[in-house]
Amino acid sequence: MTSAQFDFSPLLPAGLPAPAAKWAGLAKYSFIGGNNDPDQVPVDGLIEAVNAVLKREGKTLATYGLASGPQGYRRLREFLTTKLKRDAGINCVADDILIVSGSLQALDLVNATLLARGDTVIIERDTYQGALNRLTRLGVNLVGIPLDREGMRMDALAAALEDLKRRGIMPKYIYTIHIGSFSKSIAPALRVGYIVAPWAALSRMLALKTDAGSGALEQMVLAEYCAPHFAAHVPKLTRGLRAKLDTLMEALNEQFGTSAEFEDPKGGIFLWVKLPDNVDTLKLYQSALAAGVAINPGPEWSTDKAYAGSRLRLCFANPSHEQIREGVAVLAEVCRKEFGVPARIANVEKRARS
Numbered sequence: 001m002t003s004a005q006f007d008f009s010p011l012l013p014a015g016l017p018a019p020a021a022k023w024a025g026l027a028k029y030s031f032i033g034g035n036n037d038p039d040q041v042p043v044d045g046l047i048e049a050v051n052a053v054l055k056r057e058g059k060t061l062a063t064y065g066l067a068s069g070p071q072g073y074r075r076l077r078e079f080l081t082t083k084l085k086r087d088a089g090i091n092c093v094a095d096d097i098l099i100v101s102g103s104l105q106a107l108d109l110v111n112a113t114l115l116a117r118g119d120t121v122i123i124e125r126d127t128y129q130g131a132l133n134r135l136t137r138l139g140v141n142l143v144g145i146p147l148d149r150e151g152m153r154m155d156a157l158a159a160a161l162e163d164l165k166r167r168g169i170m171p172k173y174i175y176t177i178h179i180g181s182f183s184k185s186i187a188p189a190l191r192v193g194y195i196v197a198p199w200a201a202l203s204r205m206l207a208l209k210t211d212a213g214s215g216a217l218e219q220m221v222l223a224e225y226c227a228p229h230f231a232a233h234v235p236k237l238t239r240g241l242r243a244k245l246d247t248l249m250e251a252l253n254e255q256f257g258t259s260a261e262f263e264d265p266k267g268g269i270f271l272w273v274k275l276p277d278n279v280d281t282l283k284l285y286q287s288a289l290a291a292g293v294a295i296n297p298g299p300e301w302s303t304d305k306a307y308a309g310s311r312l313r314l315c316f317a318n319p320s321h322e323q324i325r326e327g328v329a330v331l332a333e334v335c336r337k338e339f340g341v342p343a344r345i346a347n348v349e350k351r352a353r354s
């Protein structure tokens with residue numbers, strides 16, 4: 001009997017998440033996920049790095065944890081201490097770092113170490129869906145704080161803390177532990193992330209990390225590539241992303257006119273867009289997908305579903321400039337047909353469907 005014929009359903013325990021959808025390939029115009037710019041993956045540098053590091057240290061792959069122990073490849077942790085000092089003002093040593101499989105595993109380990117069902121945490125209102133889903137699944141109460149260009153709005157945070165105090169609730173975390181990954185700076189498919197924390201916390205997380213170590217080759221290649229090249233790679237990547245963001249904002253202005261509101265973000269690979277209140281982006285998501293355009297509907301990326309109802313989030317790093325222009329034009333056409341906005345597309349007056 002093949003596994004396809006076997007009925008697993010009576011065996012499944014209660015409380016599992018909904019089953020994953022089968023992957024159907026990327027949409028023709030994909031503005032979702034944290035996918036990066038394919039032309040900015042430093043392929044030649046990574047090839048050189050893999051050759052050099054395997055020739056020098058390949059035999060260490062014979063041991064779990066390489067020759068560096070369970071916290072991850074030491075040279076990578078050493079590179080991170082320099083990067084964290086330069087980019088984030090964090091003073092730490094290699095022993096304060098645990099290498100993990102992407103920042104998603106970092107979130108799992110931090111949450112498993114700190115949270116119990118019924119706890120309360122404070123997070124940014126508009127944030128990564130993977131962080132929201134994890135907390136919801138753990139049965140944790142989320143208090144979302146509205147944002148400004150610097151992060152959480154301090155007045156809103158103070159008010160939320162005051163409110164919780166009045167109700168006798170102590171939040172478990174706000175921004176407690178620094179985590180990061182190489183997904184946005186080098187390549188997400190490598191699945192390399194890190195946690196920075198004192199041993200008292202790291203030792204708890206390490207005890208919960210039961211995968212016998214994150215992929216070693218990726219760590220070795222990253223260390224070999226990043227130590228000499230990271231500082232020059234990132235500004236180049238940023239310039240390319242900035243150009244794509246400009247294309248996206250131009251395309252939105254051209255296709256949606258004043259119907260699309262957004263702020264020019266300081267960095268990153270996502271643009272949040274506000275459409276008129278009558279646009280339901282959960283519905284727009286479905287019809288846009290049918291037309292080949294994948295977007296992130298706002299409510300899946302915010303603690304405040306009503307606030308985010310007419311908002312969407314677009315990743316601009318992966319599509320080409322041409323795909324960005326074409327994809328936004330298709331999106332505007334779908335949105336006009338379904339919601340009557342934008343009434344004008346590309347400066348041509350269109351009659352909205354009633």
Ligand SMILES: Cc1ncc(COP(=O)(O)O)c(C=O)c1O
Pocket residue numbers: 033034035101102103104105128130180181182183188191192193
């Ligand atoms: C599709 C997807 N997976 C995972 C992540 C989380 O990041 P990491 O790759 O560091 O685990 C992101 C972040 O944007 C993402 O978009």
